[in-house]
Amino acid sequence: MRKNWWKALGVVILIYTYTAGLLIPLKPGILSVNPSNLNSGEEVTLTVIGYNTFFTKTESELRAWIKLDNEHAISATKIELVNDTKAHVSFNIPSNLPTEDKVTDASLVIDNDQDGAMVLPSKLTIKKTIDVNPNAEGWTNAPITDLNRKTGFSFPFRGILYETIRNTYFHVCLWFAMIILLITSVVHSFKYLRNFRMEDDQKSMSFTMVGTLFGMLGIITGSIWAKDTWGTYWTWEEVKLNMTAIALLIYLAYFVLRSSFDDYEKRARIAAVYNIFAFAALIPLIFVIPRLTDSLHPGNGGNPAMGGEDLDNTMRMVFYPAIIGWTLVGVWISQIVFRIQRLKEKIMEF
Amino acid sequence: MIVLKEIIYLLRKEILLEWRQKYAISGILLYVLSTVFVVYTSFKKVEPNAWNTLFWIIILFASVNAIAKSFVQENSSRQLYYYSLANPTAIILSKIIYNSGLLLFLSFLSFIVFALVAGNPVKDNFHFFAALFLGSIGFSITFTFISAISAKANNSATLMAILSFPIIIPIILTLIKLSANALRLMQDTAVWKDIATLLAIDLILITMTFILFPFLWKD
Numbered sequence: 162m163r164k165n166w167w168k169a170l171g172v173v174i175l176i177y178t179y180t181a182g183l184l185i186p187l188k189p190g191i192l193s194v195n196p197s198n199l200n201s202g203e204e205v206t207l208t209v210i211g212y213n214t215f216f217t218k219t220e221s222e223l224r225a226w227i228k229l230d231n232e233h234a235i236s237a238t239k240i241e242l243v244n245d246t247k248a249h250v251s252f253n254i255p256s257n258l259p260t261e262d263k264v265t266d267a268s269l270v271i272d273n274d275q276d277g278a279m280v281l282p283s284k285l286t287i288k289k290t291i292d293v294n295p296n297a298e299g300w301t302n303a304p305i306t307d308l309n310r311k312t313g314f315s316f317p318f319r320g321i322l323y324e325t326i327r328n329t330y331f332h333v334c335l336w337f338a339m340i341i342l343l344i345t346s347v348v349h350s351f352k353y354l355r356n357f358r359m360e361d362d363q364k365s366m367s368f369t370m371v372g373t374l375f376g377m378l379g380i381i382t383g384s385i386w387a388k389d390t391w392g393t394y395w396t397w398e399e400v401k402l403n404m405t406a407i408a409l410l411i412y413l414a415y416f417v418l419r420s421s422f423d424d425y426e427k428r429a430r431i432a433a434v435y436n437i438f439a440f441a442a443l444i445p446l447i448f449v450i451p452r453l454t455d456s457l458h459p460g461n462g463g464n465p466a467m468g469g470e471d472l473d474n475t476m477r478m479v480f481y482p483a484i485i486g487w488t489l490v491g492v493w494i495s496q497i498v499f500r501i502q503r504l505k506e507k508i509m510e511f
Numbered sequence: 512m513i514v515l516k517e518i519i520y521l522l523r524k525e526i527l528l529e530w531r532q533k534y535a536i537s538g539i540l541l542y543v544l545s546t547v548f549v550v551y552t553s554f555k556k557v558e559p560n561a562w563n564t565l566f567w568i569i570i571l572f573a574s575v576n577a578i579a580k581s582f583v584q585e586n587s588s589r590q591l592y593y594y595s596l597a598n599p600t601a602i603i604l605s606k607i608i609y610n611s612g613l614l615l616f617l618s619f620l621s622f623i624v625f626a627l628v629a630g631n632p633v634k635d636n637f638h639f640f641a642a643l644f645l646g647s648i649g650f651s652i653t654f655t656f657i658s659a660i661s662a663k664a665n666n667s668a669t670l671m672a673i674l675s676f677p678i679i680i681p682i683i684l685t686l687i688k689l690s691a692n693a694l695r696l697m698q699d700t701a702v703w704k705d706i707a708t709l710l711a712i713d714l715i716l717i718t719m720t721f722i723l724f725p726f727l728w729k730d
Contacts, residue, residue: 354726410677417673421664431663434723435674438656441719442678445712 171489178483182330185475188311189214189276190318192246194269199287202256206239209271211246211279212318218245219273225250226270226305227285233259233300234270255299258289265289270305277311279318317473325389329476330483332382335375338487342372342495347440350433359506362429365436366419367498371491373412380405404446411439425506514604517597521605528584529613535584536613539577543569543621551628559632559694566625567687570618570646571679577617578610578654579671582662594728603724607655607717614647632694638702639693642686645709649682652716659727685709 192212199205209225216223225237239251250271258265269281316326346368353361383402384394396402418435422428529536546569554561582590593602622643626633633639654675661670689705691697699705 354723404681407677407680410673414673414677418660418664418670421670427663430726431660434727435660438660438716438719438723439678441715442653442681442712444715445681445708 167489168493171486171493174482174486175490178330178334178479178486181479182327182483185314185316185479187213187324187326188315188318189279191269191271191279191281194281194284197285199254199285200290201254201258201287202290204238204251204253206249206251207269209248209250209269211248211271211276212323213276214279215245215275216242216248216273219275221274221309223248223271223273225252225272227252227254227287228268228270228305229259229265229287229300232302233297234305235300254287256291257293257296257298258287259295259297259300261295263289272305272308274309276309278308282320314475316476321390325386326476328382328386330479332379332386334480334483334487335379335382337484338491339372339375339379341488342368342375342491343440343443345492346372347437350436353429353433354437357426357430359425359429360503362433363499363502363506364495365433367495367502369412369415369436370498371495373409373416374494375487375491376405376409376412380409408443408446411443415439514598514601517601518605518608521593521597521601522609525605525609532584535580539573539617540620542576543573543617544624546572547621547624547628554629557629559696560691562625562629562632563687563691563694563696566621567646567683567690569621569625570614571650571683573617573621574614574647574650574654575671575675577613578651579658579661579668581606581610581655581658583658583667590728599725599728600721602728603655603659603720607651607720610655611648611651614651615644618643618647633690634695635693637693639690641706642689642693642709645706645713646682646686649686649709649713649716650679652713652720653679653682656716656720656724659724663727682709682712685712 190212192210194210195208196205223240223242225240226234228234235252235255237250238253241249241251243249248271265287266283267285267287268283269285270278272278319326346365349361349365349368352358353365387396387402388394415432415435419428419432422431550565550569551557554565557565585593654671657675657678658667658671661667661674664670685705685708688697688699689702689709692699692702692705
């Protein structure tokens with residue numbers, strides 16, 4: 162047990178990842194608002210649908226604003242709560258807009274002491290119905306004050322992503338673990354070329370095998386995620402997806418190469434050479450080229466992946482351990498594969 | 512200096528060998544010609560977009576065929592003889608230089624033939640030929656090294672394709688983008704970034720070749 166504590170650690174971390182990652186609720190948020198196209202000068206009642214919200218269980222009043230920019234906003238005139246996730250909010254929209262544009266977009270802000278402040282950014286559009294110069298009359302300057310904060314653990318509520326934000330702990334973390342395993346495999350290949358010990362070759366092969374397995378799992382989880390958010394399992398437009406498919410092809414070719422040799426020594430040497438060469442070719446594939454091209458996928462073309470509101474502190478508390486957990490379990494599986502491989506080669510020698 | 516001398520000798524040997532067995536080079540030339548005609552007769556009218564992709568696919572397959580024989584044309588005992596005489600770095604470098612020259616010639620020829628039968632949509636000659644030049648070098652490095660690997664295995668023809676195609680994809684994608692620019696199919700201000708990417712890939716691959724080839728040749 163003293164020697165194998167890291168296996169237990171890996172399992173514990175993964176159990177933590179699954180329970181925390183799947184059970185911690187999302188922050189309350191605004192799912193939709195209807196109608197979303199408004200005209201200036203009219204009196205409207207918006208039906209607001211919340212997600213994970215507790216509109217009726219609050220002590221303080223629910224407050225709501227339509228916000229144009231940091232200096233212009235209006236508060237709601239009447240609020241009627243239907244149930245925990247549904248509310249009717251009425252506004253008197255001023256007859257003029259403080260902007261030159263015919264149409265402007267606005268955000269809806271809702272606040273109460275249970276759910277904290279929620280924003281539905283730029284979902285509302287307001288059309289100017291009268292044809293005069295911009296005028297800020299009726300719009301008050303920054304009335305949005307004393308906002309509440311949601312306490313307790315929760316994951317960010319992000320439009321489009323919603324609950325699938327939890328896939329970060331599986332899709333992204335599996336990729337990180339895969340990269341770590343493949344690097345370990347390359348290190349063992351280098352070791353083999355220095356000392357020509359069969360053990361290093363077997364280790365390198367086992368790490369590559371588990372790395373490839375994690376890569377496939379990463380593609381499957383990513384594919385399901387893409388279906389949910391982009392509406393398709395696979396798109397050839399996405400450079401990152403193509404590059405990962407190619408990376409998998411490279412490693413599948415590695416196994417074909419291995420199987421085409423009868424002589425163990427020769428196989429070990431040439432597999433090590435190919436493994437290092439392929440990894441060097443992989444670096445531009447997954448680290449350089451995706452960053453040069455534009456894409457929808459996070460981490461491309463200036464599209465942030467891990468920062469800002471996509472990965473907040475609560476998520477970090479699961480995200481970083483998950484990488485370690487997947488890596489430890491990956492190393493454990495590779496160790497088992499390595500032992501099987503060593504036994505197989507021993508049997509073949511007799 | 513000794514390595515340089517060895518490279519020159521080995522290059523002369525390669526050229527002499529090619530000259531004596533003319534079937535290899537003429538086979539490749541005929542291969543290019545017939546592929547171009549197959550493509551032309553099946554497409555009839557080649558749009559610039561298709562022209563760009565088809566051109567690079569033709570070059571890709573012609574290059575694989577031209578380079579696959581690098582390490583299998585001479586038998587293993589004669590190779591052992593070379594290795595006992597020369598430095599492994601000199602051997603791989605002379606092969607890469609020779610193959611780069613061969614591919615440059617091949618891609619120019621393909622371009623001329625393809626332009627004759629399917630029209631020449633290239634608007635920016637400098638960028639196009641820069642792509643052709645860098646592409647030939649990249650193809651040559653990758654295919655030469657992979658042919659050295661696959662020559663050690665039993666079914667080398669299949670291995671050559673499956674080992675090299677995934678590795679060549681970043682190069683060919685960058686090339687297609689570069690030449691699409693030269694054909695004015697797209698407007699990209701960051702052409703130099705693409706050229707730098709190509710150069711960087713070539714540099715990584717040639718460094719790996721230098722480090723790894725000495726382990727590959729000794730049996």
